[in-house]
Amino acid sequence: MPAREPSARLQNGLALAAVAAGLDQTSKWAVMHVLGLESLRRIEILPFLDFAFIWNYGISYGLFSSGSELARWLLIGLTLAVTAYLARAMMTTPGPITRFGYGLIIGGALGNLADRIIHGAVVDFISLHYAGYYWYVFNIADIWISLGVVLLIWGFWRETTPET
Numbered sequence: 001m002p003a004r005e006p007s008a009r010l011q012n013g014l015a016l017a018a019v020a021a022g023l024d025q026t027s028k029w030a031v032m033h034v035l036g037l038e039s040l041r042r043i044e045i046l047p048f049l050d051f052a053f054i055w056n057y058g059i060s061y062g063l064f065s066s067g068s069e070l071a072r073w074l075l076i077g078l079t080l081a082v083t084a085y086l087a088r089a090m091m092t093t094p095g096p097i098t099r100f101g102y103g104l105i106i107g108g109a110l111g112n113l114a115d116r117i118i119h120g121a122v123v124d125f126i127s128l129h130y131a132g133y134y135w136y137v138f139n140i141a142d143i144w145i146s147l148g149v150v151l152l153i154w155g156f157w158r159e160t161t162p163e164t
Contacts, residue, residue: 006091006092007091009090009091009093009099010087010090010091012103013087013090013099013100013102013103013106014087014103014106015103016103016104016107017103017104017106017107017110018107019107020103020104020106020107020110020111020141020144021107021108021110021111021141023111023140024107024108024111024112024139024140024141024144025111025114025115027125027139027140028111028115028123028125028139028140031051031053031123031125032123037051037125038053040053041053042127048129048130049126049128050127050129051125051126052125052126052127052137053123053124053125054124054125054137055119055121055122055123055124056121056122056123056124056137057071057072057120057121057122058071058075072120075116076113076116076117079109079112079113079116082109083106083109086102086105086106087102087106089102090102090103093155094159095155095159097151097154097155097158097159098151098152098155098156098159099155100151100155101147101148101150101151101152101155102152103148104144104145104148104151105144105145105148105152106148107141107148108140108141108142108143108144108145108148109141109145111139111140111141111144112139112141112142122139122141123139124136124137124138124139124142125139126139126140126143
């Protein structure tokens, strides 16, 4: 079976990315406007899971969270550059697991990018905890990015590249 054309790979990957980003944005809209979490700040969902609203001005785990406009626009530019690089890599990757990973990472990046452009910061709201230990608050886009990285590692390890 011949490898898919690069344009088809890109179209399918970007469709997955759009769905992932859309689900992320829908979840953030719901916690802000349906649950009113922005004003409530925290809702207990399960004994180990809360919805806890925070604005994240940095990147993962609040790194580089200066809150300045310069930092915001630098993070936007970095996100766009990385997204373009990943889209290019997705076009040249024959393995479906790896392409799926790229699509999820791009979708998560676009979900957080939309927040950064619209709100100036990323909406985080998922808070896992156990026995007084709280993990960092994150969002659905962060789940997509993490799952995408796992799929990339798996794909790089398991998928063979054709001889050229």
